[in-house]
Amino acid sequence: MRPAGRGISAAGWVRLRVFITGASGFLGRATVAAFLGHGHTVRAMVRDSERIPSVWKSNPDIQFYVGDLRRPTGLPEAIAGCDTLVHLAAAVIAPDAAHYAITVGGTENLLRALPGSSVQRLVLAGSMSVYNWSDARGTLTEATPVEERPYVAGAYASAKLWQERILVRAQREHPSWELVILRPGVIWGPGNEGLFMAGLPGNKLHLVIGPSRQMPMTFIDNCAEAFVLAATHAAPPPVVNVLDDDVLTPWRFLGEYQRRRGAGGRRVPVPFLLPWIAAHSATAISRACFGPGGKLPSILMPKRLAIYKPLRFSNALLKSGLGWRQPVDLGTALTRTFGPPVG
Amino acid sequence: MRVALVGAGAIAREHIKALRNVKGIEIAAIADHLSSLSEVMADEFCIPQHFSDLTEMLASVQPAVLHVTTPVASHFPIAAQALASGCHVLVEKPVTRSTAEFDQLRAIAESSAKLLIENQNYLHGGAVQALLAAVESGEFGDVRHVEVRACMDLTANGSPFADRAFPHPSLREPGGAISDFLPHFAYLCHAFTGPARSVWKRYREIPGSPVPYDEFAADVTGERATASVFFSASIQASLFELRVYCAQAVAEVDLLEPRLSCWRPASGTAGLAPLKASFREAKARIGAGLGGLRTRLRGQYPAMDGMRGLIQKLYASLATGGPPPMSLDDIAACVRLVEEFQPRDGSA
Numbered sequence: 190m191r192p193a194g195r196g197i198s199a200a201g202w203v204r205l206r207v208f209i210t211g212a213s214g215f216l217g218r219a220t221v222a223a224f225l226g227h228g229h230t231v232r233a234m235v236r237d238s239e240r241i242p243s244v245w246k247s248n249p250d251i252q253f254y255v256g257d258l259r260r261p262t263g264l265p266e267a268i269a270g271c272d273t274l275v276h277l278a279a280a281v282i283a284p285d286a287a288h289y290a291i292t293v294g295g296t297e298n299l300l301r302a303l304p305g306s307s308v309q310r311l312v313l314a315g316s317m318s319v320y321n322w323s324d325a326r327g328t329l330t331e332a333t334p335v336e337e338r339p340y341v342a343g344a345y346a347s348a349k350l351w352q353e354r355i356l357v358r359a360q361r362e363h364p365s366w367e368l369v370i371l372r373p374g375v376i377w378g379p380g381n382e383g384l385f386m387a388g389l390p391g392n393k394l395h396l397v398i399g400p401s402r403q404m405p406m407t408f409i410d411n412c413a414e415a416f417v418l419a420a421t422h423a424a425p426p427p428v429v430n431v432l433d434d435d436v437l438t439p440w441r442f443l444g445e446y447q448r449r450r451g452a453g454g455r456r457v458p459v460p461f462l463l464p465w466i467a468a469h470s471a472t473a474i475s476r477a478c479f480g481p482g483g484k485l486p487s488i489l490m491p492k493r494l495a496i497y498k499p500l501r502f503s504n505a506l507l508k509s510g511l512g513w514r515q516p517v518d519l520g521t522a523l524t525r526t527f528g529p530p531v532g
Numbered sequence: 533m534r535v536a537l538v539g540a541g542a543i544a545r546e547h548i549k550a551l552r553n554v555k556g557i558e559i560a561a562i563a564d565h566l567s568s569l570s571e572v573m574a575d576e577f578c579i580p581q582h583f584s585d586l587t588e589m590l591a592s593v594q595p596a597v598l599h600v601t602t603p604v605a606s607h608f609p610i611a612a613q614a615l616a617s618g619c620h621v622l623v624e625k626p627v628t629r630s631t632a633e634f635d636q637l638r639a640i641a642e643s644s645a646k647l648l649i650e651n652q653n654y655l656h657g658g659a660v661q662a663l664l665a666a667v668e669s670g671e672f673g674d675v676r677h678v679e680v681r682a683c684m685d686l687t688a689n690g691s692p693f694a695d696r697a698f699p700h701p702s703l704r705e706p707g708g709a710i711s712d713f714l715p716h717f718a719y720l721c722h723a724f725t726g727p728a729r730s731v732w733k734r735y736r737e738i739p740g741s742p743v744p745y746d747e748f749a750a751d752v753t754g755e756r757a758t759a760s761v762f763f764s765a766s767i768q769a770s771l772f773e774l775r776v777y778c779a780q781a782v783a784e785v786d787l788l789e790p791r792l793s794c795w796r797p798a799s800g801t802a803g804l805a806p807l808k809a810s811f812r813e814a815k816a817r818i819g820a821g822l823g824g825l826r827t828r829l830r831g832q833y834p835a836m837d838g839m840r841g842l843i844q845k846l847y848a849s850l851a852t853g854g855p856p857p858m859s860l861d862d863i864a865a866c867v868r869l870v871e872e873f874q875p876r877d878g879s880a
Contacts, residue, residue, distance in 0.1 A: 236697035257698040286542030287692075289572050297568040340576050347576070355568050475829060482552070484831035 195273075195310065195421050205229040205420060208271040208308070210258065210299065211278030213240040215381045216314060216373075219413035220277060225250055227417050232271055234258075234278070258295030264302035272307055273420045274299075277314040279352065285344035292348035293355065300359045308366070312419045315353055315372040317405055317430060318346035322495035329405070329500045331372075331428050341492040369419040373431040374502065378409030379526050384446060387439035388459065388497065389488070395447075395454050399461040400440035402499035407433050408522040411515050418511040426510040432502050435519040449527035461499055468494045533557045533850065536593050536619075538586050538610055539601035540564035540573040543624055546836050547599050548577050550843040557597075557847060563589040586610060590617045597850070600624060603701040608633040611648065615640045620647040622846060625715035626870055627863055629705070634867045638860050647856050649846055650863050652719040654772075656845065657838035659785045659792040663776060664723060666783070666794075673779025678724045678759040680717050680774055683767040687742050693765070694742040706874045707735065708744030709765055717750070717761045718869035719862075720774055725754025727865045731872040738766060750873055761873075772835075788835045791820030 195205060207224050211217045212233030224231050231251045235241055238255045245251050254267035258278055268274070276299060280291040319335045322342075339347035353370055360368040377383035383406060384390045388398035407415075415431045443456055468491045475483035487493045507513045517525075524530070535557050537544050544562070551559055559579050564570040567584035574582035583589035590598070590613070598614040600607055600623040608628045611621045615637065627650040628634040641648035654660060666672050686693035686709045693700045693709040705711035722728070736747035746766045752759040772787040782795045793816050795809065824834040832840070845857040 255697075259698055283690075284542060286545060289569055290541065293568045293572055294566045297566050347572075351568065351572050479830045482549070482831045483829055485829070 195423065205273045206232070206271045207273045207275055207420060208232045208234065208254075208268050209275045209277060210234045210295075211276075211314075213237070213242075214277060215378075216376055216409065216412065217277050218242065219378070219409045220275060220416045221245070221251065223410070223413035223417045224275075224420070227421075229417075229420075232267065234267065258298050259290055261298050261302065264299070265306065268302055268306045268308060270307060273310050273312070274303070274308045275312045275314075275416055275420060276356075279314065279349065281345065283344075288344035288348035289351070293351045296352045296355055300355070303359075303366075304363065310367040310369065310420060311356065311360070312369045312371065312416055313353065313356055314416070315370045315428075316346070316349040317372045317374050318342065318496070319350040319353065319372065322498055322500070323492055325495075325498070325500055327501065328503050329430075330503050331426070331430055331506055336492075341490065342495075343487070343490075343493055367425075368427065369425045370428045371415055371419055371431050372428065373412050373415070374405030374407050376407055376409055376412050377526065378522070381409070382446065382526060384443065386496070387443045390443065391454065393454050395443055395456045396459050397439045397443055397456050398459050398464060398497040399499050400456075400458040401438050402461070402497070403436050403501055404439055404442060405432055405500075405502045406437050406442075407431050408517050408519075408526075410517045411522075414516050415507060415511060415513055418513055422511050426506055429507050429510055430502070430504065431507055431513075432504040433519070433522075434504065434515045437519065445523050446527050448531055449523065449529065451531065461497055464488065464494055464497070465491070533597065533847070534560040534593060534595045535597045535599065536561040536563070536589060536595035537599040537601055538563045538589070538614075539603075539624075540566075540569040541601060544573065544599070544601040546833070546839055547601055547622075547843070548573070548579075549832055550836070550840040551599075552577075553840065554843060554847045556851060560595055561589050561593040586613065590614065590619070595619055597622065597846075604629060604705070605701065608637065611637055612640055615644055615646050615648065618644065618646065620649075620846075620850065622649045622651060622843070624651050625653075625719075626650070626867065628867060631864070631867050631871055634864060638864065641860065647846070647850070648860060648863070649842075649856060649858060650715070650719075650866070651839060651842065652715070652858065652866070653836065653838035653842060654716055654774075654787050655719050655723055655838060656841035656857065657785075657787065657790050658841065659790045660720075660723075660774065660787070660838065661841065662792055663774075663783050663785055666781075667724065667776070667778065672776075672781040672783065672794075675724050675757040675776060675778050677757055677777040678721055678774070679777075680720050680759065680761045682713060682717075682762070682772045683764045683769050684713075684772075685768045685770070686765040687746070688768070696742065703744070706876070707748065710735070710743075710745050710748045710763060711874065713763055714748075714870045714873045715866065716772075717763070718866040718873065721752050721754065721759040721761065722862065722866050722869060724757060724776055725752060725759050726756040728752050728754050728869050728872060731869070733873055733875070735875050741766060745875070748873070752869070786820065789820050789824045790834055790837050791816050 212221050213235040221231050234254045236257050280288045320333045321336045325333050339350045360366050375383045375386045386404050389396040412431050419425050468489045471489040561581040562570045562579050563583040563586050570582040598619040598621050600610050607623050611623050614621045702712040730753045733750040735745040738746040743765050748763040750761040774785045776783045784793045827834045849856050
């Protein structure tokens with residue numbers, strides 16, 4: 190049964206008019222499909238018109254706005270008439286400065302276009318990278334503190350944290366806006382396999398860090414469904430982690446990848462303690478030699494290594510707060526990403 | 533001494549890293565037209581104030597020096613405003629887009645008795661400075677010819693120069709992406725050849741390329757020597773080298789992984805000369821590799837060695853009243869040479 194919410198009125202079903210940034214990206218395509226699948230209309234913001242999927246072009250329920258949030262032109266006009274903003278645009282792999290320019294500066298430009306618009310609800314694609322993983326113990330939830338000084342966790346994490354901060358600040362200045370921040374774990378699926386979360390995969394040797402820990406993963410279509418619920422739910426929680434139900438371990442995930450893809454290489458289990466000791470030793474040496482400005486490879490930076498820490502994750506609030514039920518089971522997700530089981 | 537920056541992008545981060553090694557200064561504020569970007573950078577680098585308005589920052593902070601790290605088109609108005617308000621100004625390259633703009637800035641700098649400096653970063657790296665010192669001491673004899681060679685794959689997927697959705701500011705300049713590199717070629721040539729008397733240049737397009745021009749070549753006849761420049765924007769290798777041919781030596785500097793190599797007339801047993809030269813070269817390359825690793829572990833880029841050198845010299849000059857790292861005449865000559873390098877109708 191569809192939960193009561195913004196998509197439902199006393200008179201019946203109401204179609205939301207949703208403006209989606211980053212619509213042609215990995216998460217964007219799935220999110221657009223999810224909103225269209227639920228009967229809503231979408232205005233998709235894409236950076237490059239050549240990346241618009243051809244099936245969208247013949248769909249009357251989707252319109253396009255081509256632009257870059259770093260230098261948008263005509264953004265207020267593009268947003269006009271939309272009641273919901275789903276903000277997915279962000280840098281994922283980029284130089285440090287580009288993370289801030291795209292993720293943070295782009296969000297500031299987006300917010301400048303909102304006053305006077307008909308947007309009532311903003312749904313942000315945040316990230317679980319904003320949490321303080323180093324200090325987290327036991328189960329990481331929405332109540333886990335975020336990093337106060339995120340820079341050591343990398344530009345992606347700090348830009349995502351600042352993106353949240355300026356949106357929360359903007360919402361306080363415009364109390365009529367409803368803000369929902371979804372913090373997905375690692376989003377995986379066809380075209381974005383998320384193997385890095387298992388450790389250090391290679392050609393002949395795959396170093397599987399913490400082989401039996403739970404990975405914070407969400408399959409792309411399952412994650413996209415959460416965005417529809419965040420946009421339509423009557424009273425969504427302000428911050429929700431997005432994770433699938435299945436407990437997926439690095440050992441199994443890499444094994445499924447190898448079996449289904451016919452990929453070679455030997456899996457080598459590496460207890461988290463080993464790289465943890467190496468990272469802290471390297472950091473101590475770096476500080477002694479170069480002071481606080483010293484820089485190490487990511488895998489030797491304790492704050493970045495902490496994503497491999499053996500923690501547990503919960504999607505209880507996703508289910509209780511948004512009414513999310515996992516649409517795609519793990520077996521189907523593995524088949525769609527890596528192919529059918531072999532043998 | 534209070535220092536401020538305007539522009540909170542990638543190059544501003546390098547300025548801040550270099551400034552943190554300068555004694556006797558305080559990075560007091562940063563401004564960017566996007567307040568979120570100046571706020572993030574202020575927070576990351578513990579800069580006490582951040583602004584979204586330059587005028588407000590200059591009035592409130594009254595910095596002694598302003599670093600201008602904004603896109604090229606804004607250099608002139610920002611530098612003019614800062615000089616007029618009583619700041620010394622260090623401007624990212626190119627200092628201005630034309631000699632006409634530079635002449636105006638120069639007049640303001642001279643009338644207000646403030647320094648106007650262009651970030652000619654590669655010129656102030658340790659290896660280039662050692663080469664200049666050897667040339668100026670007469671150790672290498674007269675400079676006869678200079679070669680500047682650079683390859684950067686600006687067309688690669690992910691390159692900011694190939695991003696059609698968010699065109700790099702340099703793509704608005706006549707030479708396209710190559711314009712971004714012309715100031716480097718100009719000041720490196722000028723330092724060894726003196727002011728240019730004549731320039732020949734050629735631009736080459738490759739059909740289907742995302743950048744307007746893929747190759748640039750130039751020959752410069754200077755007052756003291758000649759120079760040739762070659763730049764490729766599509767060869768898939770990163771290289772930036774300076775080679776100086778002198779009467780008694782040939783010297784080469786790797787500008788990306790700073791290293792100076794010299795070849796001089798063989799002495800002793802002629803048959804062993806190539807072996808000795810190979811050992812010298814190997815020693816220089818290993819030293820450069822280890823030096824580069826050390827620099828990276830410090831959290832800095834080896835190629836920014838020159839910026840750090842220039843900033844140290846600038847603040848030493850301001851502290852002691854000594855000569856500035858470059859004269860206005862030097863900058864003017866480089867701006868003129870960049871203009872000569874730019875394509876004009878029918879020249880490309």
